[in-house]
Amino acid sequence: MERTSYSDTEAFVTLATNDQYAFGALTLGQSLRNVGTTRQLAVVVTAQVSQGMRRQLTMIYDHIQQVDPLDSHDAAHLALLARPELGITFSKIHCWTLTQYTKCVFLDADCLVLKNVDDLFDREELSAAPDVGWPDCFNSGVFVFRPSLETHRGLLQCAVTQGSFDGGDQGLLNIYFRDWATKDISRHLPFIYNMTSSVSYSYLPAYRQFGQDVRIVHFIGLAKPWLYTYNVRTGYLSAPEGKGSGHDEEFVRQWWSIFTTHIKPRIEHDQRISPPSETMPSTHSSCLNPRQEESLVEERKV
Amino acid sequence: MERTSYSDTEAFVTLATNDQYAFGALTLGQSLRNVGTTRQLAVVVTAQVSQGMRRQLTMIYDHIQQVDPLDSHDAAHLALLARPELGITFSKIHCWTLTQYTKCVFLDADCLVLKNVDDLFDREELSAAPDVGWPDCFNSGVFVFRPSLETHRGLLQCAVTQGSFDGGDQGLLNIYFRDWATKDISRHLPFIYNMTSSVSYSYLPAYRQFGQDVRIVHFIGLAKPWLYTYNVRTGYLSAPEGKGSGHDEEFVRQWWSIFTTHIKPRIEHDQRISPPSETMPSTHSSCLNPRQEESLVEERKV
Ligand SMILES: O=c1ccn([C@@H]2O[C@H](COP(=O)(O)OP(=O)(O)O)[C@@H](O)[C@H]2O)c(=O)[nH]1
Numbered sequence A, B: 001m002e003r004t005s006y007s008d009t010e011a012f013v014t015l016a017t018n019d020q021y022a023f024g025a026l027t028l029g030q031s032l033r034n035v036g037t038t039r040q041l042a043v044v045v046t047a048q049v050s051q052g053m054r055r056q057l058t059m060i061y062d063h064i065q066q067v068d069p070l071d072s073h074d075a076a077h078l079a080l081l082a083r084p085e086l087g088i089t090f091s092k093i094h095c096w097t098l099t100q101y102t103k104c105v106f107l108d109a110d111c112l113v114l115k116n117v118d119d120l121f122d123r124e125e126l127s128a129a130p131d132v133g134w135p136d137c138f139n140s141g142v143f144v145f146r147p148s149l150e151t152h153r154g155l156l157q158c159a160v161t162q163g164s165f166d167g168g169d170q171g172l173l174n175i176y177f178r179d180w181a182t183k184d185i186s187r188h189l190p191f192i193y194n195m196t197s198s199v200s201y202s203y204l205p206a207y208r209q210f211g212q213d214v215r216i217v218h219f220i221g222l223a224k225p226w227l228y229t230y231n232v233r234t235g236y237l238s239a240p241e242g243k244g245s246g247h248d249e250e251f252v253r254q255w256w257s258i259f260t261t262h263i264k265p266r267i268e269h270d271q272r273i274s275p276p277s278e279t280m281p282s283t284h285s286s287c288l289n290p291r292q293e294e295s296l297v298e299e300r301k302v
């Protein structure tokens, strides 16, 4: 019943502004399919995402929406365009323009869904989980929102007048939805809906106690799963150099398991898709063979 | 008016099970005096706290209460005594026996109060701030509670039957008051009432945005302020070796400023007090001169 009622009007939404993050979006989307979501899947992209990657995204997502800042010419847009440091922030708030849906759950492309989370649609805007850095702020990697051009305008306005205290979307959204910490406990998503993948390092006993219920894991920071080296034959996994990491390896493995099972075969089948490395700000970007047995990153090293 | 109404029935409560943590309690108590609290100050001690230190505590605290697990002989107490790993936990829950007060605010001895926090008494049991490790747990370094022998029994019972998932009081209290994360937003103290001193490393932009309002700083972890080396002449401050740290130095300085201004002169004046090092599990414990110009830790090195 629920499936029929909401399948067109509610969506999970993610964002990819380049082919790199699109690898995240593919694996995230597949993880949502694997847990049998009844809602639509939508991905917001910008012009930089290649045609090959868009084809891949279409195989998993119901809807791809390109946002283009240059399309609008109102004052708020133009003022924002003068602030390139807010670029990605700008793209994320464009999700509020998806008014074909009445309610959405935004997920960062660096999230992985481990269990069905359709119950998130029972929540109201703006629901989100606390951020481990400053827990009176919510983490903007997972949140429930209602698309609305009015809210979109308000967010743009807020970006222009107040900017973002952290230079990203999280700082902006926490200013706009500033009563999150104090107003309504039902807007606080349980931490297991946006669990940072490093939590086993910061408070292992709590992770042992509550971690088996985790539903969404979020790979915050520079060491994104797609930047790891993974050898499918040996199972060897290593973190990208100089990017910190701190992710629990168990979760990075789960990301790679979905990627290698569902995404990689399709990419290898499509001769036209840009190989991952060509889309990366990498120094190892020459002569790749996307068909070999190794991982994304191993491929880059060939 | 408020001062008259509540000065006898409401108290800030801390805990020190040895002379080491008592240095924390002294500085904490002084920090509460400095911000002009109208409430009582109470410190719970165990037998290990020396007589000299108790005299020092009396100069700042209105009430010193010794708790002695061996005084009670009920089943819960006896079962707990068989679990020495829960020792400190055991002492903290004894704060619920302070029934001469109707409402209390517990503060860890490693907290420092920077601004008046008497408004905490407007909150109900159990109010606390989120823990940065797993933010659906509260941090048990600062919490509002109502002394009650019934709750005390319940906590003992819970300790016996369920233990503590982290081996400390925080794991136990989060099991007993398990609806904190989901039930009532007014039980969520703002993070500025229990800000971990390392937050400028974990989310600097948020700290820059909200940190000027911080009221209580909490030095979690092994590198307690009293274990730092501080040279009052040169202002040189260095973290204890092998204990991590990660505290913002600015706050450690504020701790030492209160300690050297208010506490150290009194300690030096009291020939009978045990010098700090004699109470520490330290290898440098011989021939100290508490009158010299250096810090607690420098003294240990003479
Ligand atoms: O170059 C970028 C950076 C970010 N994003 C999107 O914005 C989200 C937030 O950025 P990120 O996850 O890198 O931030 P973190 O969670 O590490 O703070 C990503 O998950 C993507 O959905 C993107 O598309 N391109």
Ligand SMILES: O=c1ccn([C@@H]2O[C@H](COP(=O)(O)OP(=O)(O)O)[C@@H](O)[C@H]2O)c(=O)[nH]1
Binding pocket: B014, B015, B016, B017, B018, B021, B088, B092, B107, B108, B109, B110, B111, B141, B219, B220, B221, B222
């Ligand atoms: O040996 C100890 C350990 C702890 N405590 C008390 O228990 C509190 C909690 O311990 P701690 O602050 O060391 O834990 P953390 O905040 O670092 O997790 C301390 O602040 C003290 O009040 C104590 O009296 N003696």
Ligand SMILES: [Mn+2]
Binding pocket: A108, A109, A110, A111, A141, A218, A219, A220, A221
């Ligand atoms: Mn992210």
Ligand SMILES: [Mn+2]
Binding pocket: B108, B109, B110, B111, B141, B218, B219, B220, B221
């Ligand atoms: Mn503490």
